[in-house]
Amino acid sequence: MSGARTGRRAEAVLLPICNLAAALLLSGLVIKLIGEPPLQALRLLAVGAFGSGENLGYTLYYATNFIFTGLSVAVAYHAGLFNIGAEGQAYIGGLCSGLVCLAAARWPFALVLPAAILAGAAGGGAWAFIPGYLQARRGSHVVITTIMFNFLASALMTYLLVHVLIEPGQQTPQSREFPHGTWMPAASLLLGSFPGDSPLNFALVVALLASAAVWVLLWKTRWGYALRVAGENPAAARYAGISPESIIIWTMLLSGALAGLLGLNELMGSQHRISLDFPAGAGFVGIAVALMGRNHPLGIVLAAVLFGALVQGGSELSFDMPHVTRDLVVVIQGIVILFCGALENLFKRPLSVLWRRTRSSSS
Amino acid sequence: MATYTIIVLLIAATLRVAAPLILAALGGLFSERSGVIALGLEGMMLGAAFASASASAVSGSAWLGLGAGILAALLIALLLAFACVTMKGNQVVAGIAVNIMVAGLGPSLALAWFDQGGQTPPLSNPAQRFRELVWPGAHFAARHPVPGLLYSDLISGHNLLVYVAFACAPLAYWLLYRTRWGLRLRAVGENPPAVDTAGISVAKLRFSGVLMSGALCGVAGTYLSIGAGAGFIRDMTAGKGYLALAALIFGKWRPWPTLGACLIFAFADALATRLQGVPLPGIGIVPVQFILALPYALTVLLLAGFVGHSIPPRAIGAPYDKQK
Numbered sequence: 001m002s003g004a005r006t007g008r009r010a011e012a013v014l015l016p017i018c019n020l021a022a023a024l025l026l027s028g029l030v031i032k033l034i035g036e037p038p039l040q041a042l043r044l045l046a047v048g049a050f051g052s053g054e055n056l057g058y059t060l061y062y063a064t065n066f067i068f069t070g071l072s073v074a075v076a077y078h079a080g081l082f083n084i085g086a087e088g089q090a091y092i093g094g095l096c097s098g099l100v101c102l103a104a105a106r107w108p109f110a111l112v113l114p115a116a117i118l119a120g121a122a123g124g125g126a127w128a129f130i131p132g133y134l135q136a137r138r139g140s141h142v143v144i145t146t147i148m149f150n151f152l153a154s155a156l157m158t159y160l161l162v163h164v165l166i167e168p169g170q171q172t173p174q175s176r177e178f179p180h181g182t183w184m185p186a187a188s189l190l191l192g193s194f195p196g197d198s199p200l201n202f203a204l205v206v207a208l209l210a211s212a213a214v215w216v217l218l219w220k221t222r223w224g225y226a227l228r229v230a231g232e233n234p235a236a237a238r239y240a241g242i243s244p245e246s247i248i249i250w251t252m253l254l255s256g257a258l259a260g261l262l263g264l265n266e267l268m269g270s271q272h273r274i275s276l277d278f279p280a281g282a283g284f285v286g287i288a289v290a291l292m293g294r295n296h297p298l299g300i301v302l303a304a305v306l307f308g309a310l311v312q313g314g315s316e317l318s319f320d321m322p323h324v325t326r327d328l329v330v331v332i333q334g335i336v337i338l339f340c341g342a343l344e345n346l347f348k349r350p351l352s353v354l355w356r357r358t359r360s361s362s363s
Numbered sequence: 364m365a366t367y368t369i370i371v372l373l374i375a376a377t378l379r380v381a382a383p384l385i386l387a388a389l390g391g392l393f394s395e396r397s398g399v400i401a402l403g404l405e406g407m408m409l410g411a412a413f414a415s416a417s418a419s420a421v422s423g424s425a426w427l428g429l430g431a432g433i434l435a436a437l438l439i440a441l442l443l444a445f446a447c448v449t450m451k452g453n454q455v456v457a458g459i460a461v462n463i464m465v466a467g468l469g470p471s472l473a474l475a476w477f478d479q480g481g482q483t484p485p486l487s488n489p490a491q492r493f494r495e496l497v498w499p500g501a502h503f504a505a506r507h508p509v510p511g512l513l514y515s516d517l518i519s520g521h522n523l524l525v526y527v528a529f530a531c532a533p534l535a536y537w538l539l540y541r542t543r544w545g546l547r548l549r550a551v552g553e554n555p556p557a558v559d560t561a562g563i564s565v566a567k568l569r570f571s572g573v574l575m576s577g578a579l580c581g582v583a584g585t586y587l588s589i590g591a592g593a594g595f596i597r598d599m600t601a602g603k604g605y606l607a608l609a610a611l612i613f614g615k616w617r618p619w620p621t622l623g624a625c626l627i628f629a630f631a632d633a634l635a636t637r638l639q640g641v642p643l644p645g646i647g648i649v650p651v652q653f654i655l656a657l658p659y660a661l662t663v664l665l666l667a668g669f670v671g672h673s674i675p676p677r678a679i680g681a682p683y684d685k686q687k
Contacts, residue, residue, distance in 0.1 A: 030468070034475035082455050130663075140666035141675070143400075143455055144612060147605055148659040155656035163650060287459060323475045327467040327597075334464025341456030342446040 011351060012294060018347040019339040020292075026339075027332045034328070036321050048316025049309035055316065057187060057198025063301075063308030064200075064265040065279075067207040069286025070304050071214050072124075072259035074295040076142075078218060079251040080231035081135070085128060085146025086259040087283025088153030093124030093260020095157065098267050098274035101182035102175060112182045116268060117206070117261065124260015125253045127153060132252025136245040142252070150283070161276055175274040184269035203265035210258060211297040227251055259283060281330075288333055291341040307333065371512045373633055379521060379591065381629035382528040383408070383583040387607035388614070388621050389535045390579030395616060396539065397572025398552040398678040402458025403443045405604025406465040407577050411436040411584025413469035416483040416595035417476065419491045428491070428589045433581030439465065440577025448569045451682035462604070470597045483588075483595040493522040493590040524586040531579065536618040548572055552676035555683040565683045580604075609662040616676060628658040 028038035049059045069086040076083035083089075097120035104112045131145035161173040187200035218224035230237040230247040237244050266278050285307055292306070293299030314329035339346070387408055391401030415432030419425055439461055446457040470481030477484055486492050498519035504511035539545040551558045551568045559565050587603075588595045610628050614621025635654035642648050 030471070034471055084455070084459065134663070134667045138667040140663070140668070143402075144608070145663050145666060148609065148663045151602060151605070151659045152656050152663075155652040155659075159650050159652040162652075284459065284463060287456070291456065323471075325471065325474060325481065327470040327474075327481065330467025331464055331471060332467075334460050334462075334467060337456060337460035337463060338446065342452035342454075342460055343450050345450045345452060 023336045023339045026335050034323050044317050044320050045313035049313035053194040054196025054198050057195030057200035058312040059308045061200045062311045063304040064204045064207045065262050065282040066285050066289045066304035066307050068262045069259050069282050070289030070300040072255045073286045073290035076255040077295050078231050079227045082143050083255050085149045086286045087279050088150035089124035089127045089256040089259035090262035090279040090283055091153045092127040093120040094263025094267050096123030097263035101178040104182050105179040120260040120263050121257035125257035128252040128256025132249045136248040173276050178272045199270035201269035203269045211301055215297040288337040375516045376633040377630045380632045381625045382525040383586045384607050384625040385528045386579045386583035388611040388625050389531050390576035391611045393572045393575035396552045397548050397569045399447050399569055399573050400454040400680050403461045404607050405600055406462035407436040407439045407580035408584040408604050409600045410439050410465045411581040412588035412599055413595045415585040416588035419589050420484045425493050429585045432585035436581030437577040440573050444570045444573040448566050454680055481597050486593045493524055495520050495522055522590045524590045532622040552678055555678050613662050631657045
């Protein structure tokens with residue numbers, strides 16, 4: 001009995017390592033293909049991501065976005081739902097947080113923060129609620145509708161930024177700057193000069209609190225248990241008196257709300273205005289983060305740091321290697337999603353065979 | 364007279380915008396009817412757009428470009444089929460992974476090979492592209508716009524791949540509904556155990572469905588970079604793969620309605636381009652974003668059952684496991 005359990009534990013650690021190793025190997029091959037030395041690239045990437053306080057600050061800043069979207073994808077995943085719409089939910093949620101900031105010129109920050117969190121969660125949640133409702137009540141598949149809602153969000157935001165929110169007299173489709181009082185406190189307030197000029201800010205703390213809250217909610221409450229049962233086996237859930245439909249709707253609301261918090265970091269913490277396409281693919285990276293982190297909050301935080309490091313290290317790398325751009329980071333993200341998500345059985349079966357063999361030979 | 368010209372030109376533009384959508388959507392049809400979700404259309408198209416533009420830039424031949432485009436898309440389809448069918452992986456994740464990978468790989472390789480900032484060199488030589496074909500008598504017809512324009516600009520005046528796209532619709536219908544392979548392909552998307560029991564390989568059929576979508580996306584991507592465009596640029600598919608998927612769902616997973624959906628979506632696109640900044644009587648300026656968002660909104664409404672009803676293939680998204 002305990003053997004099976006250790007086996008599962010070992011798998012939870014070994015499998016991501018195998019997947020990561022395979023993804024790294026393939027990424028190295030791609031770097032080789034574009035004519036750069038892979039090992040040196042890897043070294044520069046690591047230095048760029050963790051080499052100094054400022055670099056680490058950037059890494060954690062990017063990671064903050066990915067924690068929000070990763071949690072969003074994971075929560076839906078536990079209920080058996082595939083939320084591909086984190087991108088659009090983050091976009092709309094950020095809009096709502098941003099609108100609060102624009103309106104709250106004279107508010108104390110202690111009031112701005114909860115209002116912005118609520119607005120972001122409400123905006124993202126609303127954008128996910130519709131696909132959730134349609135899945136639960138009308139049977140339209142959430143994968144397709146969330147994709148459609150990404151495009152709808154993008155169209156809506158382009159319209160708003162070009163025609164409504166644009167700063168009068170300006171050409172760039174972005175809002176005016178948020179009042180200073182609504183900016184998210186920078187990490188340098190607490191850490192001094194350690195994070196340098198990096199945009200690392202208090203939103204990281206919000207993200208970590210959200211991770212802890214998700215862990216408590218999913219594994220320590222009745223509702224979280226119901227959610228996971230509905231995800232594993234809707235028929236059994238119904239038999240146990242759980243309504244899978246209401247679970248679907250509430251889960252999508254929560255999932256969208258988590259993605260909707262991205263604006264706290266990206267807009268309030270760094271850009272200080274609502275801009276075009278500010279989620280910049282974080283919703284899709286969230287899929288990779290959730291898969292890599294095995295849909296567990298702790299794993300998600302670690303995976304988010306890894307992907308943050310990839311983005312930050314990649315942009316440093318592009319200074320040293322002329323043929324490396326942020327596109328290469330996108331390739332590596334894709335490769336990681338491929339191995340951790342689509343090809344997870346590639347190592348699962350060999351690993352479990354290996355495990356059984358070592359067990360039987362030792363006993 | 365002016366209205367007549369505008370309408371004819373608008374329809375002509377619709378046909379050109381529709382071509383890659385039709386190719387990709389019909390490709391997706393084969394994949395989805397075999398039971399494999401066609402989320403990788405975007406990536407296959409983009410990969411083909413890059414490969415065909417690169418091959419055409421290097422070799423100077425549009426035909427070699429087409430070959431390279433189809434080959435690249437087939438390779439991506441092979442990877443997808445391996446992940447989804449052989450490895451029984453999550454089909455949604457596989458599609459997304461491939462799309463993201465290709466989105467980064469194209470510009471990366473372009474930069475490494477051509478050193479022009481993530482693009483392929485512009486194709487200036489006429490032999491490097493599929494150019495508009497002028498049918499016999501088109502010049503003569505254009506001199507008498509009514510009804511000559513219908514011939515010179517609607518029937519004549521498109522590149523070869525546009526005609527290929529429209530020819531693919533009846534071909535897809537025939538393949539799916541009039542051949543043994545098509546019958547089996549549809550069956551494997553509905554009830555794979557039955558197909559397996561009949562002694563036919565589920566995996567082989569699904570591979571053929573996915574590869575078919577690769578081949579057609581190969582043509583679609585080629586159309587984008589060396590037919591309509593003159594070279595590969597970053598993210599040049601711009602969501603067309605997802606739009607094709609929406610069209611295929613809007614077309615209720617059947618060839619003719621899918622063709623219709625592609626035409627409606629393409630018309631919205633052509634109209635949006637046309638209406639950019641033009642005030643309409645009584646309405647004022649319609650923001651183009653709303654027209655461009657229309658296909659997605661319509662698809663959601665259809666899926667929700669508010670506009671007709673659309674039922675997906677029964678076994679879609681589920682890997683087939685003999686032992687279960």
